Amino acid sequence: MQLFLFIGFVFLKFSISNKAYIINFLKFNTMIQFNNLNPEIPYQCLKEKYDEALNAGQQGIEAISISSFNKDISEVNSRYVNLKFISNDEFIFFSNYDSPKASSFNSHNQIAALLYWPSINVQIRMKAKIKKTPNEYNQKYFFNRSEEKNALAISSNQSKKIDSFETVQKNFKKSLRNDDLKECPKYWGGYSFVPYEIEFWEGNEFRLNKRNLYIKNNTCWNHFILEP
Amino acid sequence: MQLFLFIGFVFLKFSISNKAYIINFLKFNTMIQFNNLNPEIPYQCLKEKYDEALNAGQQGIEAISISSFNKDISEVNSRYVNLKFISNDEFIFFSNYDSPKASSFNSHNQIAALLYWPSINVQIRMKAKIKKTPNEYNQKYFFNRSEEKNALAISSNQSKKIDSFETVQKNFKKSLRNDDLKECPKYWGGYSFVPYEIEFWEGNEFRLNKRNLYIKNNTCWNHFILEP
Numbered sequence: 493m494q495l496f497l498f499i500g501f502v503f504l505k506f507s508i509s510n511k512a513y514i515i516n517f518l519k520f521n522t523m524i525q526f527n528n529l530n531p532e533i534p535y536q537c538l539k540e541k542y543d544e545a546l547n548a549g550q551q552g553i554e555a556i557s558i559s560s561f562n563k564d565i566s567e568v569n570s571r572y573v574n575l576k577f578i579s580n581d582e583f584i585f586f587s588n589y590d591s592p593k594a595s596s597f598n599s600h601n602q603i604a605a606l607l608y609w610p611s612i613n614v615q616i617r618m619k620a621k622i623k624k625t626p627n628e629y630n631q632k633y634f635f636n637r638s639e640e641k642n643a644l645a646i647s648s649n650q651s652k653k654i655d656s657f658e659t660v661q662k663n664f665k666k667s668l669r670n671d672d673l674k675e676c677p678k679y680w681g682g683y684s685f686v687p688y689e690i691e692f693w694e695g696n697e698f699r700l701n702k703r704n705l706y707i708k709n710n711t712c713w714n715h716f717i718l719e720p
Numbered sequence: 721m722q723l724f725l726f727i728g729f730v731f732l733k734f735s736i737s738n739k740a741y742i743i744n745f746l747k748f749n750t751m752i753q754f755n756n757l758n759p760e761i762p763y764q765c766l767k768e769k770y771d772e773a774l775n776a777g778q779q780g781i782e783a784i785s786i787s788s789f790n791k792d793i794s795e796v797n798s799r800y801v802n803l804k805f806i807s808n809d810e811f812i813f814f815s816n817y818d819s820p821k822a823s824s825f826n827s828h829n830q831i832a833a834l835l836y837w838p839s840i841n842v843q844i845r846m847k848a849k850i851k852k853t854p855n856e857y858n859q860k861y862f863f864n865r866s867e868e869k870n871a872l873a874i875s876s877n878q879s880k881k882i883d884s885f886e887t888v889q890k891n892f893k894k895s896l897r898n899d900d901l902k903e904c905p906k907y908w909g910g911y912s913f914v915p916y917e918i919e920f921w922e923g924n925e926f927r928l929n930k931r932n933l934y935i936k937n938n939t940c941w942n943h944f945i946l947e948p
Contacts, residue, residue, distance in 0.1 A: 552838030559787035559798040559832060568796065570787040570832035571921075572843050604787060604798035608836075610780030615800050640926035648947045657930060660947060664928060693799075698868040700892060702885060719876045719888060 524554045527579040534690040534706040548611035557606040560596035582684045588650035589679045597622050613695035618687040625682030634676035643667040645680045752782045755807040762918040762934040776839035785834040788824035810912045816878035817907045825850050841923035846915040853910030862904030871895040873908045
């Protein structure tokens with residue numbers, strides 16, 4: 493009986509120390525949707541690592557860093573977005589088309605994309621050209637989203653300066669009451685990129701990290717091992 | 721007694737499902753070292769968020785994405801490095817000075833740096849100019865590192881193509897036997913950057929994300945609220 497009391501106590505203590513972890517996992521975790529995934533090796537490797545990270549309880553598994561260069565102001569910039577789909581060989585996320593990242597993509601259409609899953613200590617590095625998804629695609633996707641998300645997409649001038657967070661909330665509520673929440677505005681939609689380089693970096697003891705690089709050469713991928 | 725058996729079983733099941741998480745946390749987690757932290761608001765905000773993430777058990781808390789632009793090949797690139805120190809207002813990490821990122825920094829010395837802590841759903845976005853740390857600083861830091869890490873730094877031509885991972889291991893072992901592991905090679909050392917822009921992005925319900933931007937203007941920081 494005392495033994496079970498002790499076991500109960502130890503696991504209760506463990507459970508409390510992981511409370512924030514669990515709450516945030518349930519609250520924020522969404523997933524990447526794979527549609528008709530490309531059968532080529534780097535895509536299959538990516539799916540394998542994704543499943544490993546998912547099984548290890550990776551939080552924010554869909555968060556992908558997108559780095560761009562704005563030629564007009566000669567500045568690199570970087571931000572996380574939610575990677576929503578990998579459809580065959582295309583990576584797709586959504587954004588405001590008047591945002592600073594959209595200006596960067598207009599001025600220089602090559603980007604770097606980075607996934608990092610600390611639960612398995614793996615990063616996946618990509619280089620790609622980026623373009624907008626078709627208008628019909630955006631309309632269809634928007635139509636099936638929640639009204640709240642759409643009200644935010646309609647009401648927010650992404651990355652513009654504003655006087656207060658209360659104004660953000662006010663504009664959001666106004667949009668929720670007044671706007672057609674099924675009609676995708678012209679200034680909102682998807683971006684799609686198809687990588688021409690994919691590197692799988694796996695952390696290892698003493699920094700003897702394992703690095704496998706795939707470079708697309710016309711229709712096939714060349715494989716290289718890189719020094720850590 | 722049966723109740724305690726049940727409690728023990730539930731927590732044991734929970735513990736097993738989190739096994740990968742715990743093993744990786746213990747194995748890979750290192751920390752950022754804060755030295756004489758700058759008293760200005762954005763630095764104090766950063767420390768506050770860091771402490772929150774640490775308390776939430778954030779894995780890979782020291783992993784920072786560094787994005788660069790190589791003017792010679794007109795290409796953006798991005799990779800995670802370990803952020804070792806924040807000393808007053810300087811962010812410091814270490815690298816091979818002959819690596820592709822070093823070439824990028826040489827051709828364009830402005831970078832974007834990105835921290836993301838999914839346990840608290842916060843990203844910290846920075847823009848900065850980057851430069852090498854002084855040679856004496858590198859020597860001193862290298863002198864106090866483990867022999868294994870130094871053997872890897874000496875023996876690896878970072879990001880160069882190599883025939884196999886076995887050759888990486890062979891070169892490492894050779895360096896461990898033959899090289900002076902206290903002498904920092906000329907091609908290895910630190911990079912330091914001081915941000916001129918810092919944004920704190922906090923995820924919120926319905927994408928009503930909270931965004932606080934600080935832009936340095938000579939000696940003071942201007943604060944702005946951004947639309948989500």
